Amino acid sequence: MRVDGRDRATIVLGVAGIASIVFVFFGGPFRFVPLPWGWMAIFGVLVGVFAVVAGLSGRRWLVVLAGAIFGAGILVGLVLLLTGAAGFWKASVGVLSLWSGLGMGLLALGLTPERTRSAVDPPAADRD
């Protein structure tokens, strides 16, 4: 199995989604991602696993799908925030923030075309 830089980045984002569940058990000032136990914790792990599988498979459309699912999760979370849902369905702005990075990152990894110029070409835009 050949894993390139994008696949590795996809796997890292997926692992981050899975690892976020540790913040369910954290308290105090080092609870960087305020993740309540409930749908958000489970959803993050499931989509994280999906992203890891997408990265291992090397299929870009799966990476895009994983990013889109995180995006859908953000929309659902915002609706739950507005409706004041509590308990298992309680949404956290901090987790939506994390998902915005993971989701947009996966979409960028899946949608950016492969480079077209030779690797030895000078980076014309690297002058800023």
Add this chain to the structure above:
Amino acid sequence: MTEAARPDRSSGPAPRPTVKGYWSLALLRIGIGLLWIQNANWKFPPFAGLRGYTGAAVEHPVFPPFSWLVEHVILVNFTPFAYGVMLLEMALGGFLLVGLATRWWALLGIAQTVAIALSVLNVPHEWHWSYLLMLLAHIVILGTAAGRYAGLDGVLRPSWQSSSSRFARVLVRAS
């Protein structure tokens, strides 16, 4: 300043940092991303906490024109402003954490840090250095393009550079 101490203004590719420098910049960017993620969390409807901190710009003025703006423009249109702050800080945390379009988000982080500082700097018991440190951290992230170190900018920038599309050009500038 001696010749050797001057910054390199040549137009060639930037020199690669050492391994320690690479991971230090990545750690700084990820840490600042987590800062925004954690602090976006208490900004949700009906935004009672955010209203209190925003009003501090009027109760404890730092820069009178900014206090006037808060009193006469922001507080009277508070709900759309509050949603804007929530969405901005959500995005700041996520994008800085993964290092995507990092220079753009660092610039917005600088603007948001200045706005926060102008609101609460003179509130009793505030530690003013916390806002100065936030500002300095964002300046370092912007100046070093820290998303290129263990971030998605580093992975995707070569593809954006090789593309002729306008969106790719924007992303090259933003990364």
